[in-house]
Each structure stands twice: as C-alpha cells, then as structure tokens.
Amino acid sequence: MTTARRGPRVRRGSAPGLLRDAAREVFAERGYRATTREIAERAGVSHELIFRYFESKEKLLFDAVVTPLLDAVEGLQKSWVADNSLHSLSTEDLAYRFTEQLYNFLSQNQSISRAMVHLFTEGSTEGEVEHLRVRIADTLASMLTPVEQYLSNAGMRNTAPALQLRMMMLLIGVTANFLTGTYRDDDEVPDRAEIIEELAHFVYNGLRNA
Numbered sequence: 001m002t003t004a005r006r007g008p009r010v011r012r013g014s015a016p017g018l019l020r021d022a023a024r025e026v027f028a029e030r031g032y033r034a035t036t037r038e039i040a041e042r043a044g045v046s047h048e049l050i051f052r053y054f055e056s057k058e059k060l061l062f063d064a065v066v067t068p069l070l071d072a073v074e075g076l077q078k079s080w081v082a083d084n085s086l087h088s089l090s091t092e093d094l095a096y097r098f099t100e101q102l103y104n105f106l107s108q109n110q111s112i113s114r115a116m117v118h119l120f121t122e123g124s125t126e127g128e129v130e131h132l133r134v135r136i137a138d139t140l141a142s143m144l145t146p147v148e149q150y151l152s153n154a155g156m157r158n159t160a161p162a163l164q165l166r167m168m169m170l171l172i173g174v175t176a177n178f179l180t181g182t183y184r185d186d187d188e189v190p191d192r193a194e195i196i197e198e199l200a201h202f203v204y205n206g207l208r209n210a
Contacts, residue, residue: 016053018043023064028111031118032061032128058128065115066132070139072105073169077143091154095204099172100196106176107192113177140165156207168203175199 022043026034036057040047054060076098080086086094106113119129140162147165151158158164175195183189190198 015043015045015049018045019050019053019060020064023060024111024115027061027065027115027118029114031115031122032057033122036060058126058131061115061128062131062135065112066135068109069112069116070135072109073102073139074142076101076105077146080146091156091207092200092204095207096196096200098168099200099203102169102172103176103192103196103199106173110177113173117177151207155209157209164207168206171202172199 019039023039026039026042030038036050037047039060040050050057050060054063080098086097089097116132119132143165144162148158148161150156151161151164179195180186180189
C-alpha cells in the first residue's frame with residue numbers, strides 16, 4: 001500500500017520531478033503492476049498530470065527508471081574516454097575504478113535497480129520489457145568496441161566481450177542492491193571500501209588470462 005506525500009500544495013513546475021521520484025519508489029516496490037493512480041498519490045499531485053507530462057505509464061517508467069540508469073552507464077563510458085590519466089593506470093587499478101564508480105551509482109540509486117529487477121522477473125503485457133531490452137542492448141553495444149580493444153591490448157581474457165561486460169555489470173549491481181540482506185544484521189555488513197575492493201578483485205581476476 002502506497003503512502004501519499006502530505007503537505008502544502010506542490011510548487012508550480014515541480015510535478016514532473018515529484019512524479020519521477022514517486023515512480024521510482026513505487027515501481028521498486030510493486031513493479032510495473034503499480035498503477036498511475038498509486039504513483040500520483042505518492043507524489044501528492046493530480047492523476048491527470050502523469051499524462052500531461054509523460055503521456056503514458058511506460059513513458060514515465062522509462063523517464064524515471066530506465067533513462068537515468070542508461071545515462072549513468074553512458075556517462076561512465078564517456079568520462080573514461082575523455083580521461084587521459086586512465087592510460088597511466090594498471091589494469092588492476094582500472095578494474096577497481098570501474099567497479100567503484102558503478103557500485104556507487106547503483107548503491108545510491110537502489111530504487112532504480114530494484115524497479116529493473118521487477119521488470120525482468122515479472123514481465124509485462126504491452127511490450128515494455130522488449131523495449132527495455134532494446135534500449136539496454138543499444139547502450140551496451142556502444143561500449144563494446146572500446147572494451148574489446150582494451151582487453152585485447154592489455155592481454156586480458158576477451159573470448160566473449162559482450163557477455164563479459166554484462167556479467168561484470170550484473171555482478172556489481174546485484175552486490176550493490178542485495179548484499180546487505182544476506183547478513184543477519186547491518187552491524188555484520190562489511191564497509192563500502194571492503195566490498196568494492198573484493199568486487200574489483202573478482203572483476204580483475206575474472207578477466208585475466210590463465
């Protein structure tokens with residue numbers, strides 16, 4: 001059951017942002033079966049505003065959940081290409097940098113990740129998952145050539161770069177979102193630095209040639 005935001009009338013122009021925030025929360029909790037009325041109630045705005053600003057529930061999903069995630073992935077790639085200092089780092093240090101940046105984004109935006117999990121595990125009836133798969137595949141395809149070239153030049157394992165890229169991202173994403181829940185209580189959970197260090201070793205050693 002969702003909880004409406006309480007307080008004074010929302011400020012003019014703030015409705016789109018409130019709806020995106022609410023959509024991330026509600027989709028993370030209930031998946032795509034969540035209704036637009038639940039999202040509007042959580043945002044504390046009129047239901048018709050969803051269709052004024054986003055036209056449909058699917059477009060709201062993509063604007064609130066899918067696009068921010070893929071924009072973050074593309075942003076990481078572009079920052080790496082533009083950062084000349086990365087050329088001086090060892091392969092192990094690069095693995096750490098990649099792991100740290102992706103882990104930080106996903107752990108700080110868990111509602112986005114959890115909404116994606118709902119989509120993939122529950123499916124949909126109107127083709128939303130198929131549209132999602134196309135968007136993800138297109139984003140990763142743009143990363144594939146530089147990843148493949150780097151692995152080859154560094155003498156790393158590059159037998160299946162498209163698969164390797166996906167597995168690295170999934171390993172980091174699952175850890176960022178679900179590791180805490182595997183411990184009896186929060187006091188037992190390792191700190192962020194230790195988690196990233198171990199993850200980076202998994203990524204690096206998984207790409208090394210035997």
